[in-house]
Amino acid sequence: MKLDQQHLVVVGGSTGIGFATARLALAEGASGVTLIGRSADKLATAKERLADDRVSTGVADVSDAAALSAAFAPLTSIDHVYVSAGTLSAGPIAVTEPAVYAQGVNERIWGNLNVVRVAVPKLKPSGSITFTSGMLSQRPSAGTAITTMLASGVEGLVRALPFEIAPIRVNAVVPGMVDTPLIRSLVGDNTDAALAAEGKRVPIGRAGTAEEVADAVLFLITNKYINGESLYLHGGGRYA
Template identity: 40%
Template sequence: MTSLEKQRVLVVGGSSGIGLAVAEQAAAEGAAVTIASRSADKLAEAARLIGGGVATAVLDTGDAGSVEAFLEASGAWDHIVISAAQTPSGPVRKLSLDDAKRAMESKFWGAYRIARAAEFAERGSLTFISGFLSERPSASSVLQGAINAALESLARGLALELSPVRVNAVSPGVIDTPLWSKMDEANRNAMFERIAGNLPAKTIGQPSDIANAVLFLMTTPFATGSTVRVDGGGAIG
């Protein structure tokens, strides 16, 4: 495994949840970390939590011009991780087309724009965060499964196009992140308990579990074109 010491790491969506956990672990390994998201306030709080001189950048991945300008000005990155997405969910016949387009725009096209515009160090890496619905669809989240599958396919193709830059995906299961914070705490805990009981791992995932997999891919020179599933066995249970 290679060292992240003084490596330039950009975490898009690094102000909360999985992205924040990735940024924290990369910084702890000595990387020069920049976190990016749309909210300056959330970035400031995340930077305070991470410490160690982490840099911040307000960035909307839906704005192609802003993405291109930021990446042109920032120079070559050793590693980029993309965790930012807002994806309205629901059955295909009930989810409005506008909401469906917004979901695809946020999670797939946002990642595509960054991959298209970014400059990487020769042995750099790009990692997408997808999701286990790509392999185990849900009748109420069909679009999310399709978007995740598209991201994983994009990673495999880019691993060829961008070689020797390494491109991979990490596919989480149900993770305890701020995504669920709008739920009543009792209902949320009951849901987590029910889901954990049905998983082979018998537990709900934490952001650090996904960050572990991301750092493995960043620091393993032989890993490219891969999707690492970290879902507690959700795809097989």
């Protein structure tokens, strides 16, 4: 199996893409999967759904460096880390409260850096860190400047960080619109219409799934020569 005798930490692993990645890792023989998230209740639900004694959990918000360090403390050796944590925001900068984009920076920028600081000392030299960006880095639109900036920052980190933490590999998945709880919480009652519109826009004819992104994460984790890359998953929508 692809992850036989390897331990994966999923930061933001209680729902959506993170949860799908954890489930796939278990199916691929991971010796352990640790889910880290800010909601103890959601983590408990995720662990119950996975129903596997190889699963452990830790409560921490990625923007809280001390809490994140405490969540990683029980882990002595890690093979891979996947970071799926972070919220999304939309709206023109002129009418967006500073607290909203500060939260995005804290989670998507500082949060990723916090993960690097606590994870690298525990990662094996053959290990990897995989981040999550978003297709807005390549295809922005009105009202998405904040999220576009954050996504671009993640991809910049992916290009530069391998030179600092070699031989540990660093990559990112960059999904387009994917049907996840995060998207549904952001779009609300208009989610189904938005997903249908995306299906009409992209050549493949539909939005993506969390499981398809999880497949891409596993590819980046297990291919030993991919490093410093952002893998775009958009059903052809990047060019539509």
